[in-house]
Amino acid sequence: MSDVMNLNAVTPAFVDTLRAVLPAATFRDANASYLEEPRGRWQGQAAVVLAPASVDEVSVILKAAHEARVPVVPYGGGTGLVGGQIKPDGVAPILLSMERMTAVRACYPEENVLVVEAGAILEDIHNIAADHDRLFPMSIAAKGSARIGGCLATNAGGVNVLRYGNTRDLVLGLEVVLPDGQIWNGLSRLRKDNTGYDLRNLLVGSEGTLGVITAAALKLAPIPAGQGTAVMVVPSPAAALELLSLARSHMGEGISAFELIHRQGMAFIAEHLPDLRLPFEDFPEWCVLIDVGLARGLDPADALEALFEAAAEQELVSDGVIAQSEQQRRDLWEMREQIPEGNRRVGSVSSHDISLPLSHIAEFIEAGWQALAKVSDVRVNCFGHLGDGNLHFNVFPAEGKDRAEYTHLRDAIKTCVHDLVASYGGSVSAEHGIGRLKVDDLEKYGDPVKLALMRQIKDSLDPHGIMNPGAVLRAG
Structure with missing residues (x-):
């Protein structure tokens, strides 16, 4: 040891x-x-x-x-x-x-590769890629301050995992300083390299415990010719999953993001970020934000409208908003990306970054609400990346109460949620990592052989x- x-x-x-x-x-x-x-x-x-x-x-x-x-x-x-x-x-x-390590070391648009140092801000990477008519698809709410080295170290997820994968899937090579000061020069741009153990995937997600990532060769992607965004009201999470299946049958891999949003998230935004535009005056119990990127010659607004009509025939949707301009697209995404800020201003009792098999999500949400009701009077803001099974199941004080009143219940609430996640074969850390917060959880729910390795x-x-x-x- x-x-x-x-x-x-x-x-x-x-x-x-x-x-x-x-x-x-x-x-x-x-x-x-x-x-x-x-x-x-x-x-x-x-x-x-x-x-x-x-x-x-x-x-x-x-x-x-x-x-x-x-x-x-x-x-x-x-x-x-x-x-x-x-x-x-x-x-x-x-x-x-x-x-201070923010340099762009090289860009190869023809290869869809960008080599940057670990201190580069994620949003700056988005802009650099766009300057070369390319897309770096990994995006999170903290993109304006998160640095790519931290995103790599935690294998961050974000909103586009459904189409492009986690951060791990967007890395070709790394430069890493090991604990004794040795430098691993692994900044390969190769997409096929079957020469032994995959050190890149070992270091991505290691959270700074095995070395320091100093630079990375990142995968870029072409910018889709047509991009569209819609918010559609669904009667339940189960209906949202059926809508996802229908959307895939309509647009295949053209779906970039499929986000589940509960009315509680909109209510928190309206209370604490009143200047933010919301798509509905009366907040629906559930809705989904769908983002698509289609090939040249295909109109994304038409595709989303066709999806809505087909879903309405199956009673999967009852209302919706399809963005008709880039500003409307940004407004819809701003709503989604500001949900964490609304949560922060309310102050959670316990936040849970979890993942579940898609077929168990609807059942888990209902069971989770019922289980928490037996622990205390709380509000739950359930939202997240439905397409890849990643939910944020965050627990807040009842209206009119302060989270300090629930301090003695925090462990019981977390255990209630995480035990339920484990019973459905899920993970208690989907995209945020283990850090120090979830060391006990890793030991409790993790496979002992994996932990020993x-x-x-x-x-x-x-x-x-x-x-x-x-x-x-x-x-x-």
């Missing part, structure tokens, strides 16, 4: 050693912006904040940390929701920020346990 119990403090002498070999610009003030996580669950700590500008500087830092046995926490945009980017207790770490890999690559100790796997 890695020697994490013997991690050393970052001493002034150690910092002086780094100052002798790193530019002054590498050193940052350890202000609150680095030490807060979005949901306010933990307050982090840092003995020193370092922002290297090159892979060689990252290598110098990790080699020194490895030799001195001091902990290192990699830091991207700070948007992670499971506490993987902060270390609230124990030995204060080096906080290794990727904020994960520990062996961790001990092999990081024998001193310096990399993000306490994240994913319990420290000690």
Whole structure:
């Protein structure tokens, strides 16, 4: 087992050693912006904040940390929701920020490949791809501040997984600094390379526990010739799943996103983000947001209208809005992307990022509501990426109450939801990762053989346990 119990403090002498070999610009003030996580669950700590500008500087830092046995926490945009980017207790770490490594190293539009450093902001990557008439399809609500290195480290999902896959599916190669300072130069642009173990897929999703991703070769895609968006009112999640099946029969792989939205999400937006345009005055109990990208010569608005008509004949939809302009498309997506912000302003008691087999989703939602009603009087905002089985099943205080009144029930609520997820063969972490929040859950619900193999890999690559100790796997 890695020697994490013997991690050393970052001493002034150690910092002086780094100052002798790193530019002054590498050193940052350890202000609150680095030490807060979005949901306010933990307050982090840092003995020193370092922002290297090159892979060689990252290598110098990790080699020194490895030799001195001091902990290192990699830091991207700070948007992670499971506490993987902060270390609230124990030995204060080096906080290794990727904020200065933002370069575009190369773009190969003819290959649909973009090579960027880990600190590049996700939205900037979208814009760079668009400048080359290409699409980088991975998108999340925090795209304006999330950095690609963090997205890779957590294997983030987002709204386009249905068509393009998770972040893991959008990576061809990586450059990674290992815990002892070695640099793995794996920035391959090959789409076929069957030469041994797939280190790329091992590092993607490792949450900074096996090394630091410093650059990536990303897959781009052609921008669909015609893009369309609609919101359709459905009577139930079961009907939404039938609508998804019908949409696939109409448009095949042209469906980019299929998002389930409950009225509670719209109500939170109306209360806390009143300037945001919503498609309905009277919020429906359930609706779905459908985004399509079709080949040249096919009109997406016509295709969505044909889908609505076919679905109405089967009583799967009762109302809807089909975007007639790019501004209307943006407005509909803005509603979906601001649901997490509405949630944040209300303040959840317990948030759950879960995935389930598609055939069990409708039954789970009903069973989940009933089970929670037996625990306490709460509101549930259920929304998410229905096409890939990923739901956000978030629990909030009853109207007029504060979440502080439910603190003593948080563990019972989480256990209620996660036990139910496990009973349906689902996962308690669909796209946010394990971080520190779900270490207990991984141990409770995870396969013991898998956990043992994960520990062996961790001990092999990081024998001193310096990399993000306490994240994913319990420290000690």
